Amino acid sequence: MRMHNKIQLLSVLNTHLVAYPTPMNLNYSWNGGSLAGMMLASQMLTGILLAMHYVGHVDYAFASVQHLMTDVPSGMILRYAHANGASLFFIVVYLHVLRGMYYGSGAQPREIVWISGVVILLVMIITAFIGYVLPWGQMSFWGATVITSLATAIPVVGKHIMYWLWGGFSVDNPTLNRFYSFHYTLPFILAGLSVFHIAALHQYGSTNPVGVNSQSSLISFGSYFGAKDLVGALFLALVFSILVFFYPDLLGHPDNLIPANPYSTPQHIVPEWYFLWVYAILRSIPNKAMGVLAIGLVFASLFAMPFIGLGGGKFRIITEWLYWTFLADVLLLTWLGGNEITPITSFVGQCCTAYLFFYLLVCQPLVGYLETQFAHGTQTN
Amino acid sequence: MALRRAVASFLPKLAGAAETLPAASHAASSFSQLICTPLDVVERQQQPSGFRSFASDAVEVFKPETGLTPTNRLSMAPTPYIKYDEHNHKRFPPGTEGRPFAYFVQTGGRFLYASAARLAVLKIVMSLSAAADTMALSSLEVDLSGVEEGTTITVKWRGKPVFIRHRTDAEIAQSAEVALSELRDPQKDVDRAINPKYLVVVGICTHLGCVPISGAGNYQGWFCPCHGSHYDISGRIREGPAPYNLEVPEYRFTEGQKVVIG
Numbered sequence: 001m002r003m004h005n006k007i008q009l010l011s012v013l014n015t016h017l018v019a020y021p022t023p024m025n026l027n028y029s030w031n032g033g034s035l036a037g038m039m040l041a042s043q044m045l046t047g048i049l050l051a052m053h054y055v056g057h058v059d060y061a062f063a064s065v066q067h068l069m070t071d072v073p074s075g076m077i078l079r080y081a082h083a084n085g086a087s088l089f090f091i092v093v094y095l096h097v098l099r100g101m102y103y104g105s106g107a108q109p110r111e112i113v114w115i116s117g118v119v120i121l122l123v124m125i126i127t128a129f130i131g132y133v134l135p136w137g138q139m140s141f142w143g144a145t146v147i148t149s150l151a152t153a154i155p156v157v158g159k160h161i162m163y164w165l166w167g168g169f170s171v172d173n174p175t176l177n178r179f180y181s182f183h184y185t186l187p188f189i190l191a192g193l194s195v196f197h198i199a200a201l202h203q204y205g206s207t208n209p210v211g212v213n214s215q216s217s218l219i220s221f222g223s224y225f226g227a228k229d230l231v232g233a234l235f236l237a238l239v240f241s242i243l244v245f246f247y248p249d250l251l252g253h254p255d256n257l258i259p260a261n262p263y264s265t266p267q268h269i270v271p272e273w274y275f276l277w278v279y280a281i282l283r284s285i286p287n288k289a290m291g292v293l294a295i296g297l298v299f300a301s302l303f304a305m306p307f308i309g310l311g312g313g314k315f316r317i318i319t320e321w322l323y324w325t326f327l328a329d330v331l332l333l334t335w336l337g338g339n340e341i342t343p344i345t346s347f348v349g350q351c352c353t354a355y356l357f358f359y360l361l362v363c364q365p366l367v368g369y370l371e372t373q374f375a376h377g378t379q380t381n
Numbered sequence: 382m383a384l385r386r387a388v389a390s391f392l393p394k395l396a397g398a399a400e401t402l403p404a405a406s407h408a409a410s411s412f413s414q415l416i417c418t419p420l421d422v423v424e425r426q427q428q429p430s431g432f433r434s435f436a437s438d439a440v441e442v443f444k445p446e447t448g449l450t451p452t453n454r455l456s457m458a459p460t461p462y463i464k465y466d467e468h469n470h471k472r473f474p475p476g477t478e479g480r481p482f483a484y485f486v487q488t489g490g491r492f493l494y495a496s497a498a499r500l501a502v503l504k505i506v507m508s509l510s511a512a513a514d515t516m517a518l519s520s521l522e523v524d525l526s527g528v529e530e531g532t533t534i535t536v537k538w539r540g541k542p543v544f545i546r547h548r549t550d551a552e553i554a555q556s557a558e559v560a561l562s563e564l565r566d567p568q569k570d571v572d573r574a575i576n577p578k579y580l581v582v583v584g585i586c587t588h589l590g591c592v593p594i595s596g597a598g599n600y601q602g603w604f605c606p607c608h609g610s611h612y613d614i615s616g617r618i619r620e621g622p623a624p625y626n627l628e629v630p631e632y633r634f635t636e637g638q639k640v641v642i643g
Contacts, residue, residue: 049508071513074504 016202018222023208025217026225029103030206031232032096037194038233039089042240044187046082054134056180058173061136062259080248081240086128087251088240090274093124101305102323104312105207111306112200118302120193125275127186130179132272137256142269144171144179150282153292170262211314268340276337277330281356283341284349294353301360309364317374318367326359525579525638533595535584538642542584542592543630544603545640548614552601553577556615563619566626570615573629581632581642582616588623603627 004010004018053072055064068075097117100106106114133144148171151162167174208214243250251273255266271279278295285291301308313319329352336349473479511519521538523545528534533546548556556570556577574580584592584603591607598604599620600613610621617626632642 045505049505052509053512067512067514071515072508073510073512074508075512077504078508 016198018220018226020202020221021218022206022221022225023214023217024219024224025208025210025214026206026228027209028228028232029095029099030225031229032092032099033198034229035092035232035236036089036096038236039085039092040187040190040194043082043085043089044191046078046085047184047187049078050082051184054180056134056177058136058176058260061134061176065135077244080244083252084240084243084248086131087272087274088236088243089124090128092236093121094274097121098327101326102313103207103209104211104309106306107207107309107311108306109204110201110207112203113197114306115303116193116197116200118299120190120197121302122299123186123190123193125278127183127190128272128274131183133176133179134183135256136176136260138258138260138264138266139253139256139269141171141260141262142265143271144175146269147271148175150288150292153289155289172262207312209314211312270338273334273338276335277333278337280333280337280349281353283337284346284353297357298360301357305360305364308361309368316368316371318371322359322363322367326356329355329359520641520643522635522639522641525640528579535595536642538583538630543642544580544582544584544595544616544627546580546595546614548578548580552614555601556613559613559615559617564626565618566624568615568617568626573615573617573626575632576634579640580614580616581630581640582627583630584627586610586623587618587625587627588621593627 004014050068053064053068053075055061065079068079070076072078100114100117106117129143129147133140148162148165151165152158154161163169165175166172167178205214205218253270253272255268258266270276278298281294281298282291285294313323333349333352333356336345336352339345519539521536521543523534523536525545525547528545528547530547531549533544535542535544537543553570559570561567561569571577573582586593586605586607588605588608588610591605593603593605593610593612595603598611600611602614602616602619603612604610605612605621605623608622610623611619612623612627613619615626616629618624630642632640634640
């Protein structure tokens with residue numbers, strides 16, 4: 001009898017990775033999930049190897065990273081693979097989320113898939129943020145100071161919560177140590193969440209680009225989409241290699257090569273590129289507490305999307321092009337987040353933030369209703 | 382509706398053979414059930430747990446007692462009973478599918494994956510070996526001009542203590558006189574020191590690794606307090622549980638009174 005019919009573990013793997021019936025019309029934007037899994041594995045591997053050389057103390061952290069870059073065999077590759085791997089992880093996950101928004105992957109009955117996905121995104125954001133603090137460069141230190149200071153937006157107890165977060169009166173050694181601990185732990189939680197995410201998907205199966213029932217056109221995942229994922233993985237590996245070996249500092253900030261100096265703030269504090277859109281939203285609202293609430297609202301509306309929205313844009317004439325305005329809005333926010341604050345960028349930032357919330361909270365239910373009106377006239381179903 | 386008509390055009394061909402081809406009739410009935418019933422009705426006959434695959438139902442009639450999933454059964458025993466509507470498919474004429482070319486491409490790819498895997502393993506494994514700063518400390522230069530006759534200094538080399546003794550003539554003569562038959566680890570003194578005036582030995586007891594004490598013990602050499610090993614002035618084990626003499630590291634003398642260990 002075949003091995004995967006005898007052994008329970010192999011049988012589970014066979015059911016979910018080989019025999020799993022998949023719609024035959026999935027396009028390349030469905031590669032995002034498997035690519036994200038691969039990037040998580042890559043980050044975990046490079047991270048574990050980095051942890052052998054990194055020293056988690058404010059006096060030694062920066063120097064330990066330099067030691068890794070110059071003295072450790074293949075240390076430079078490990079460091080750049082981990083740093084650029086984080087960027088690629090976010091690129092892949094953002095493409096994955098955008099696919100979900102365009103094709104309505106989170107619509108019923110797959111709400112749990114979507115919600116677990118947003119949780120994964122949140123854990124990823126936290127992990128990436130605290131990971132960036134570890135090299136203890138200028139940007140690491142001041143980024144940590146600025147973002148953890150957001151806790152002061154909480155009335156009455158905000159300052160005490162902030163001191164508790166810091167483990168002291170400023171970002172210092174206790175902060176670095178707890179960030180190191182969490183940065184090592186959270187990816188394993190992320191792995192567990194990803195398994196849950198896939199399990200939730202496999203309950204009902206994948207959606208497909210056309211958005212109609214695909215029960216009669218399913219093919220086994222293993223040979224077909226295994227091959228397609230391999231092509232996607234090879235392309236990702238190509239991009240990864242070009243970044244790591246030719247342009248390793250392209251996505252980084254030069255200020256992070258200056259050791260952290262608590263007495264001197266850089267002129268231009270920016271987070272890594274994948275946080276710029278959130279940063280722009282935060283900065284566009286002049287009130288501190290409101291800014292924090294705005295970020296919370298972004299994620300709340302992401303969580304609520306399966307319940308507000310009506311699903312994908314295929315065959316929906318307004319949604320199909322309105323989606324691209326949303327994408328342009330997020331890209332514009334990203335660009336704004338990296339820019340200095342001037343009257344113009346401030347105003348544009350506020351417009352973009354307003355449009356983002358308009359799209360997520362108003363357009364999602366409203367446009368569906370309008371499309372139904374156009375399609376059926378006075379009939380509403 | 383168009384789907385039903387298309388299926389109906391196939392079913393009559395199979396209907397005649399339905400009695401002799403239970404799989405075909407089962408497939409036909411499954412399919413017609415699928416398109417005729419509302420799509421949210423989940424129960425179909427012989428629904429396997431978790432699977433919604435249509436083609437695998439066609440082999441459901443065969444060997445239901447093996448406990449294999451229908452899809453696995455299908456892959457193990459391909460059946461001619463499933464007829465696909467291929468009127469808009471283009472197939473290669475038999476023999477022209479280009480399998481040899483495709484197989485060569487796949488094999489080439491697999492060679493590349495193998496070399497990429499080898500490279501990754503090598504880089505990862507080698508990243509654990511000594512870093513450049515550790516290697517830089519692997520050689521140590523010691524200036525012996527300050528070491529007076531009859532004294533011993535201890536230096537740190539590769540994380541280990543190294544005893545350097547500026548021996549007196551009496552000590553050198555004494556070491557040379559010892560008969561090899563008396564020694565647990567027979568070694569001549571001349572073989573243990575390049576220049577007999579300076580003895581360079583690693584200061585770790587060969588028993589279980591403690592650091593022996595200079596100028597102690599019954600043989601005017603070293604004494605290890607952990608388990609009572611006595612070493613003589615040539616660093617050879619004379620009494621006690623240690624099996625070997627104190628290790629002589631690789632060293633050479635350079636200009637002036639300098640020695641480079643390692």
